[in-house]
Amino acid sequence: MHTDAERCIRAVQSKDARFDGWFYTAVLTTRIYCRPSCPVVPPKPENMSFYPSAAACQQEGFRACKRCRPDSSPGSPEWNQRADLVARAMRLIGDGVVDRDGVPGLATRLGYSTRQVERQLLAELGAGPLALARAQRAQTARLLIETTPLPMADIAFAAGFASIRTFNDTVREVFALAPGELRDRAPKLPGTSAPGALSLRLPFRTPLNPDNLFGHLIATAVPGVEEWRDGAYRRTLRLPYGHGVVALTPAPDHVACRLSLTDMRDLTIAISRCRRMLDLDADPVAVDAQLSADPLLAPLVAKAPGRRVPRTVDEAEFAVRAVLGQQVSTAAARTHAARLVAAHGEPVDDPEGGLTHLFPAPEALAALDPEALALPRSRRTTLTTLVRHLADGSLQLGVESGWEEARARLTELPGFGPWTVEVIAMRALGDPDAFLPTDLGIRRAAQELGLPHTPAALTGRSAAWRPWRAYAVQYLWATDDHPINRIPG
Known part of the structure; x- marks a missing residue:
């Protein structure tokens, strides 16, 4: 979509949140990149440039907007509605494969050469697998800095960085703030209800109807592995470095996520799998518009729009x-x-x-x-x-x-x-x-x-x-x- 400049400009000028995650707006005068729904006054069209990924913006020297936090928008729905090489690569990068196994491991999982994978990702997303994984590490780091009391050294390795120096340099480059400054600017959040648990917010595109989504997971829950407790769907997670327990609670504008992990290196993949299970990167407006074109389905969609497909973490x-x-x-x-x-x-x-x-x-x-x-x-x-x-x-x-x-x-x-x-x-x-x-x-x-x-x-x-x-x-x-x-x- 980022190649359709007129459509992107209209989305930015109307601050349309439906396009968050579909593309990113880079402002040439300020060298900042934003989500389409950024609340600041839109720049002049001649000062806008559009990119398909946050990683592409970062590679071009733009830093993330401090107001709209483009790194925390829902992911592009493209990667969950396609099964081609690029979509499968993006799902694997979201699962942390590049951090664990490098680009050769990613290529092996896909059955292609490293060069083929890099070429196709560059062509469609403007960034290669290393840059895309780096952008994801920066996003995870910001999330942990702003929402947890974890020491910075623990955050660096939980987010997938190989060293504290790389963590510090990346955070400064992407957000134009040191890690400590990011934490100082963040609102003070209430503590978690369980020692060692991380409380996060999982964003989604509205509308979201939680009835069948959570209802299906609850009704089919396997005793010992899943349960419904105190308004939250809870389950155990098998992860690459250990295991975890997650509690997911639907809210009007997000899904509250409380995670307990035996190894913090599993954080990124745990979040990715929970988002996938709840289908949070879907585009409900596009889905419902297509189904509503059938006059016999239209009343069902109008009655309860935003239904998601309950999926799985395993x-x-x-x-x-x-x-x-x-x-x-x-x-x-x-x-x-x-x-x-x-x-x-x-x-x-x-x-x-x-x-x-x-x-x-x-x-x-x-x-x-x-x-x-x-x-x-x-x-x-x-x-x-x-x-x-x-x-x-x-x-x-x-x-x-x-x-x-x-x-x-x-x-x-x-x-x-x-x-x-x-x-x-x-x-x-x-x-x-x-x-x-x-x-x-x-x-x-x-x-x-x-x-x-x-x-x-x-x-x-x-x-x-x-x-x-x-x-x-x-x-x-x-x-x-x-x-x-x-x-x-």
Whole structure:
């Protein structure tokens, strides 16, 4: 979008927050870059230049605006609605892969050469992987400086910097303030309710309807791994350097996030995974506009706009749970999952509540005895085959996965029909166009609305909803009075 100067100028002059994260405005006279909704008086059009990423602005010598804090805007929705090389690279950078494994590790995960990855990122984002990762480190550092009492040395390494000197130099360059000055300028926030916990705010594009988003996570919560407590959805997190516990509470203009981590180096990836699970980088205006063009869907969208797709913090975990949920009730699926957790999950301590385990990793489940599973024989085969392929790496479902390739690999496994493949594509892979025409709830809702309700006919009608059919699924599911569609009172 940054190449359409007239459109960008109109967005800046109207201070349109819908475009925050889509592009950045660099002011040539002040050498500052801003988000489109910056509250200051817009500069003259001839003094504006537009960039596709904060990293590109920083490379050109612009520093972040102290008023609008462009580094804290929601991420671009582009990276979660595409499955090409650039989008997959951005998702991996968000997961901290460059900080952990360098650019060669990023390229290996993507299956391309380092040069190919760098060339495509430069062409689309105006910055290479190192600059993009550096911008993310600066953003994480600012967040920790302003919202936590952590010592600066701890913040430097938690944000992914290799040294305190690099941390200091980067913060000064990007924000035109020393780390201590940033902290002095920040408003004093109330302390966290638990020792060692970090309290953060996760921004999103409005509107956001939390009912089905949190309702789905709560209704399907696996005992010991997830719970609803004191108005917050809480769960354990398996992370590269350790584990964590997160509590997420919906608020009108943000999602409150309280994180406890065994290793602060996992902070960036924990935030990234929580944002992904809650679909916070979505563009609800674009989604709802497309779906509202269908006169039969329009009343559903108008009644409760801003529905998101509930996703996951662990793609392998969700795939296992999707198999456990085949042809059984939500309660039965939770029971099956809880048994796996109790038998094979890694114990964790949770001083705040009732979380007891991490969901078992594929490597742990690959060794289980099929005869110990209280499942039909065919589903035992489906589950054991799935975890074996996940454990040996022959099946990849991470953020780097190509959606169609992953679908093809899943379809080759025994017991994976269209419903299971598409629900994994929707909630684990993150494909915004995944669709479930064979789902009983979808077919019932379609019939009640006057839509075609046979799978083939409904698939044909849904072509007009593309590329947002996963969101259409949420609106159709929401017509049913089911616990997944509401937050407990």
